[in-house]
Amino acid sequence: MIDRDLVLSATAALIAAPSENPPDDTRAAAEAATRFLAAIPGAAVTQHTRHEPVRNVVAVLRGARPGRRVVLSGHLDTFPAGDPARWSVPPFAATIRGDRLYGRGAADMKGGIAAAIAVMAAAAERADFAGELVLALAGDEESMGTAGTQFLLDTVPAVRGDVAIVPDAGSPAVIRFGEKGMVWLDLAAEGKAAHGAHVHRGENAAERLIEAVRRVLALRDRAVDVPQPIRDAVAAARPVSEKLGGAGEAETLTRITANLGTLAAGISPNLVPDSATAGLDLRLPPGTCTAELIDAARAALADLPGVTMRVRVAWEPTVTDPAHPLFAALRRAAAAALGAEPVLNLRVGASDARLFRLAGIPTAVFGPTPYGMGGPDEYVLIPELLAVAEALAAAVRDLLAG
Template sequence: MPSVDEARHAVARDRVGQVIDLALPLIATPSPNPNGDTRVVAALAADLIRTHVPGAEIELHPGSSEIVNVVARVRGAGPGRRVVFNGHLDTYPVGTLAQWSVNPAGEVRDGRLYGRGAADMKGGIAASIVAMAALAEQRAHWSGEAVLTLAGDEETMGPLGTKLLLDRVPHVSGAATIIGDAGSPMVARFGEKGFIWIDITAKGKAAHGAHVHLGMNALDRLRVALDRVSALRDLPVDMPDQVRKAIADAKAISEPLCGAGEADVLSAVTANIGVVSGGTSPNLVPSTAHAAVDIRLPVGVTAKTVLASLKQGLDLPGITWNVLRCFEPNYTSPDNELIRHCARAAADVMGMAPAVNMRVGGSDSRWFRMAGIPTVVYGPTPYNMGAPDEYADISELGIVSRVHALTAFDFLTKEASGT
């Protein structure tokens, strides 16, 4: 039998060809959300796992008549901790086919994997399946369980995917979670901002545009309300020192990848006015107007604080508003064992240490962190995510798979050795 070091080396072996072989049929199987039908792609994923992961126990868990989730489990040499890999089967819609220069159903060209879901996140799913296969081959050297969860409704942030699995399937809860969602191999993400989506409606009084004194412009009222929402950017942030330091330390690596200003965005409340509508003609005073806003919360600002500010600020004539979605910011300590294992594994695979940072966007990682489970997001760089010609770099998908396997192997063997 090989030694643990030899098994670790085997787990970290480059299997990028296998990752692409699995990703292509997943991409070729449409699962746009909306409408959110994952029945066919879930069945395909289950078959791929059954074929490529020896000894995997596979279950399908419907969340609705059309949303189907997949859970696969591999057992180690004996009792121990459980590591959960997580991904989502749904994708953004393809959009207008004429705007694509490649096949949205999957294509390999010039070192890139193209297609809807290549980066977000069927490429990441394939990477995790291959990582599970690598662990299964070396199961004599680790204790506990490795579980793969594939959710059906992440893109619409609904409760019928990861949340349902956590509520109903005991072995979906583990000691650690690894997610291959879009990011960068150079950044291990330990947390993400919270978010509050709100709708605002303004009521006024219709009149002719030449007789404004006889009406009340709903858009004028809405503009005042939106100014109040934008002022949330000035709310104080009581961020823990370890999180603030991690964001600052990651800046030199993370911002060249994700854009200048990322550290500032991670450290403040932001408000994106995404929808504004109202009026029918320039010479008519609009009687109604509407806006929808995406408010993002850094660690150190609670949803309760923001909602209290909104309640006070939007107490205006003719203004009503309601909350569409609300989630707190969440994070795993950057000093947590899982984060350290992931950073070490990435350094071993790439030959350079990654940054350890927060994530600007949302993901299903929040469900695990809300359940108290340490979670890291480590995935490929997304190119044209949600747009035509989406792709992921093939070499990055190979790195992601190796780091997932190595992180899980180290996590499951360290407990067994008592270190």
């Protein structure tokens, strides 16, 4: 059984150690996690950093005999809390009201980390398991993971497991086996400044940019040959998943999407702007790749004078085969702890799970439902968080039964 007091106390201690990103200083949160992990008999705990103040933590618990290495992965950083006046509770005080636990990171994902700590503590009580249980806590998930999970995968051999589970914010009703890729593009247009009444003397950079943006947005109409097993899984999950992720989630998961996130041009209505910029976020499903999308964007813009494109971010779609035994273990455990078997689906947004998959490690995302994530009054439901912890512990026992 999970130590429920440990789950709640670890969540509270982590929330009380602010780790907002930006500025991405996870030293206090890393120390808080280290204190709990160091108290687990047999756990070897180390801290790692690519550059300060981004601090990462790895804990390794070895079983009685050889077997699988199961990695539980979490991120210590959170979104900024914003203006405390907009919160009804102190953002870093872990306030409990009824069955809700409030605080920045309660759902994303300090509650999930606390659950993983409790899973390791439970495993230590019965040291007869096979293999290793590893807890990898990264410092910069909110800024793509290069100084966090990717750094750990590159430098700490214990983080490269046979399977990985990420108890990140989502819903215990849906286990995520993959996620869309992403391409962030920066567009820039140059023109010639002039008085707004004398348009014949200028070249309007904003108008050039508008056409460039229109062409990039049109890429969302490109057909994608999503593998049939993935289409089938998304369709099967739809009745459950769209209740949580919103109507239209299934369609979003299986096509290219494009979001115009930033747009800037000019300083006055009566001046022809000589420069303009835009930033776009394109997400792509399995069945295509970033190179194809980037090439298509370049081709679409090739004949536009004065327009340039820069690729800021490019990450491939990632998938673990839904038939992998990892998901069967998680579904059995979740059904017992929650009273209903979760569905399997892709994830719309990015997570550190993609880095494990890109390293060839079968990976699942399974965590509590977030409320107020990224805004004021973030909270997690205590009964659900405890049930997630119980399900994780049961799945880990299954995977390490050896």
